Amino acid sequence: MQTVYNAGHAQHAATHEFFRGRLVPAFEVPARADYILGAVQKAGLGEVLVPVDHGRAPLERVHAARYLRFIAGAHTEWLATGGEGDAFPAVWPVRTLRSDVEPASFAARLGLYSMDSGTPLTAGSWAAAYAGAQASLTALDLVLAGQRSVYVLTRPPGHHAGADFFGGYCFINNAAVAAQAARDAGLKRVAILDVDYHHGNGTQAIFYDRADVFYASVHGDPRTEFPFFLGHADETGAGEGAGCNANFPLPVDVANEDWFAALEQALARLTAYRPELLVVSLGVDTYGGDPISHFKLDEPEFRRMGRRLAAFGAPTLFIQEGGYATEAIGRNVVAVLGGFEG
Amino acid sequence: MQTVYNAGHAQHAATHEFFRGRLVPAFEVPARADYILGAVQKAGLGEVLVPVDHGRAPLERVHAARYLRFIAGAHTEWLATGGEGDAFPAVWPVRTLRSDVEPASFAARLGLYSMDSGTPLTAGSWAAAYAGAQASLTALDLVLAGQRSVYVLTRPPGHHAGADFFGGYCFINNAAVAAQAARDAGLKRVAILDVDYHHGNGTQAIFYDRADVFYASVHGDPRTEFPFFLGHADETGAGEGAGCNANFPLPVDVANEDWFAALEQALARLTAYRPELLVVSLGVDTYGGDPISHFKLDEPEFRRMGRRLAAFGAPTLFIQEGGYATEAIGRNVVAVLGGFEG
Ligand SMILES: [Zn+2]
Ligand SMILES: [Zn+2]
Numbered sequence: 199m200q201t202v203y204n205a206g207h208a209q210h211a212a213t214h215e216f217f218r219g220r221l222v223p224a225f226e227v228p229a230r231a232d233y234i235l236g237a238v239q240k241a242g243l244g245e246v247l248v249p250v251d252h253g254r255a256p257l258e259r260v261h262a263a264r265y266l267r268f269i270a271g272a273h274t275e276w277l278a279t280g281g282e283g284d285a286f287p288a289v290w291p292v293r294t295l296r297s298d299v300e301p302a303s304f305a306a307r308l309g310l311y312s313m314d315s316g317t318p319l320t321a322g323s324w325a326a327a328y329a330g331a332q333a334s335l336t337a338l339d340l341v342l343a344g345q346r347s348v349y350v351l352t353r354p355p356g357h358h359a360g361a362d363f364f365g366g367y368c369f370i371n372n373a374a375v376a377a378q379a380a381r382d383a384g385l386k387r388v389a390i391l392d393v394d395y396h397h398g399n400g401t402q403a404i405f406y407d408r409a410d411v412f413y414a415s416v417h418g419d420p421r422t423e424f425p426f427f428l429g430h431a432d433e434t435g436a437g438e439g440a441g442c443n444a445n446f447p448l449p450v451d452v453a454n455e456d457w458f459a460a461l462e463q464a465l466a467r468l469t470a471y472r473p474e475l476l477v478v479s480l481g482v483d484t485y486g487g488d489p490i491s492h493f494k495l496d497e498p499e500f501r502r503m504g505r506r507l508a509a510f511g512a513p514t515l516f517i518q519e520g521g522y523a524t525e526a527i528g529r530n531v532v533a534v535l536g537g538f539e540g
Numbered sequence: 541m542q543t544v545y546n547a548g549h550a551q552h553a554a555t556h557e558f559f560r561g562r563l564v565p566a567f568e569v570p571a572r573a574d575y576i577l578g579a580v581q582k583a584g585l586g587e588v589l590v591p592v593d594h595g596r597a598p599l600e601r602v603h604a605a606r607y608l609r610f611i612a613g614a615h616t617e618w619l620a621t622g623g624e625g626d627a628f629p630a631v632w633p634v635r636t637l638r639s640d641v642e643p644a645s646f647a648a649r650l651g652l653y654s655m656d657s658g659t660p661l662t663a664g665s666w667a668a669a670y671a672g673a674q675a676s677l678t679a680l681d682l683v684l685a686g687q688r689s690v691y692v693l694t695r696p697p698g699h700h701a702g703a704d705f706f707g708g709y710c711f712i713n714n715a716a717v718a719a720q721a722a723r724d725a726g727l728k729r730v731a732i733l734d735v736d737y738h739h740g741n742g743t744q745a746i747f748y749d750r751a752d753v754f755y756a757s758v759h760g761d762p763r764t765e766f767p768f769f770l771g772h773a774d775e776t777g778a779g780e781g782a783g784c785n786a787n788f789p790l791p792v793d794v795a796n797e798d799w800f801a802a803l804e805q806a807l808a809r810l811t812a813y814r815p816e817l818l819v820v821s822l823g824v825d826t827y828g829g830d831p832i833s834h835f836k837l838d839e840p841e842f843r844r845m846g847r848r849l850a851a852f853g854a855p856t857l858f859i860q861e862g863g864y865a866t867e868a869i870g871r872n873v874v875a876v877l878g879g880f881e882g
Binding site for chain 2: 216
């Protein structure tokens with residue numbers, strides 16, 4: 199399996215983040231991708247390619263232009279308005295407050311375009327996220343050209359990023375960008391399977407009222423786990439997308455067999471959908487040793503997951519999402535991809 | 541003029557707040573009310589009364605029961621879940637995220653019920669805010685019993701608090717509680733005039749689709765000033781409330797004469813509305829020396845404002861909102877109230 203590697207990922211390097219109300223050392227760090235790259239190369243998974251730039255247009259197919267414009271210039275603006283270090287939002291437009299008028303205040307726009315204060319906006323965030331989207335588009339090209347599967351090794355992750363907000367360490371929704379590009383390339387039906395520990399609220403929301411992209415997710419129950427405000431089982435799609443969204447929230451202490459039972463249910467839905475492409479939001483924070491998550495998967499389960507996804511039988515694009523047990527992340531990712539290769 | 545004084549205000553005492561992304565010493569401090577009380581007594585404005593407890597029911601007429609329940613127990617819960625010091629929200633349900641399902645996670649509920657991270661939730665916040673609402677209800681009773689005007693000396697302020705969220709230093713919307721209680725006591729039309737530097741987004745939103753409470757506000761343009769996401773001139777009410785909301789956003793460098801011109805426009809709208817009661821959200825952060833605001837009113841202008849409000853001719857309930865130039869706040873408030881007394 200080929201890997202498209204976003205070598206620019208390290209430009210996004212935060213020292214701290216807000217976690218449960220306190221400033222703590224960042225969990226989403228460059229070492230994550232470094233460990234994965236080392237494991238991919240050591241395992242001899244396949245060629246490691248650099249991304250080809252596809253420009254900003256494919257990103258604007260899923261993200262609001264005003265949002266991309268803001269993120270691209272945000273850190274420069276933050277410094278220009280007297281900010282120091284990383285920028286954190288402090289005011290946000292919840293119920294009854296307006297999102298349609300973009301304020302002039304930088305602090306207000308930072309809040310307008312975010313859903314949490316756990317996602318540091320650093321000097322290199324835009325460059326790293328932009329390159330990650332390009333890696334996803336490059337990998338899609340390879341799959342469309344006939345590769346059975348390609349792996350996108352990137353960070354920051356993407357699945358929490360909405361059409362017009364960042365959050366959950368995510369700025370650009372790589373899975374959504376790739377799925378939309380596949381549609382724009384002529385595919386009729388695209389499935390996104392999200393196996394990250396966290397619900398991919400951004401991906402779900404972007405395609406929620408559409409029948410051409412099916413979103414299915416197995417994840418920690420949002421009643422107790424991030425992103426908290428989306429990912430319930432009763433979210434089944436709206437309008438033309440009714441029936442094209444399937445969530446399988448699981449309790450934090452779920453047994454591994456029950457995790458796989460939920461995966462089977464998700465795959466059953468996707469099988470019925472008959473997608474021409476499977477995009478896998480591959481988070482390995484389902485690992486038992488993950489510092490911010492609670493499931494108990496380990497190397498044998500990750501290998502089994504890979505085998506099962508191979509049996510699904512569709513051209514498959516793996517896109518890296520979460521996984522915060524830094525030293526184990528490479529081994530866990532390679533277990534999934536190696537299992538898929540068989 | 542009688543004053544109803546919330547002696548419990550000092551229970552809400554934060555040391556720090558987030559301001560423009562940084563933790564800074566709190567602006568909304570107990571000394572604010574202490575200075576006002578001293579000035580009121582020194583000026584011989586009138587009796588200073590303690591609040592009579594009216595219970596939680598009048599608060600539930602404008603705030604969601606689940607919100608009040610959360611705020612009442614929030615700090616205890618924060619400590620019980622391992623929190624230290626004051627609690628700050630870190631994740632919030634903006635566009636596409638759900639507010640209808642209350643998460644189990646404390647951190648998530650803290651975000652669900654807030655609009656900013658600039659409002660520290662301290663051990664005594666609920667007690668202080670609850671007592672402030674009681675002071676407002678007590679003062680309303682006095683006006684309904686025939687007093688021409690009564691002043692509510694309280695903090696934290698209230699006008700940014702929505703039906704189900706806190707923010708902008710506010711937890712319980714005292715002006716809204718009093719206006720609703722006046723309606724429930726049989727008054728047909730109540731006007732709220734908000735002269736604080738900041739738009740009272742909570743008050744506006746609570747009555748936005750109702751014709752029985754008219755909200756008018758003169759304030760700093762939300763494009764650059766807090767609360768950023770509400771307070772534009774095109775917000776004129778909705779449904780039955782169409783035409784019963786009037787905003788007069790002003791540029792930060794507005795001349796005092798233009799501030800008074802906007803006040804005249806607001807009063808013209810309220811005159812046409814013929815309210816049986818005028819509730820004044822009295823913020824004096826329009827003062828030239830205010831540390832977080834930009835207008836240039838001073839003692840003569842505050843006195844003139846009071847005289848003008850007296851000429852309006854309705855029974856008037858003054859409720860303290862903002863004002864952060866601590867040592868000047870007493871003088872400025874007494875100027876308004878003394879001007880009203882004539
Ligand atoms: Zn995750
Ligand atoms: Zn104010």
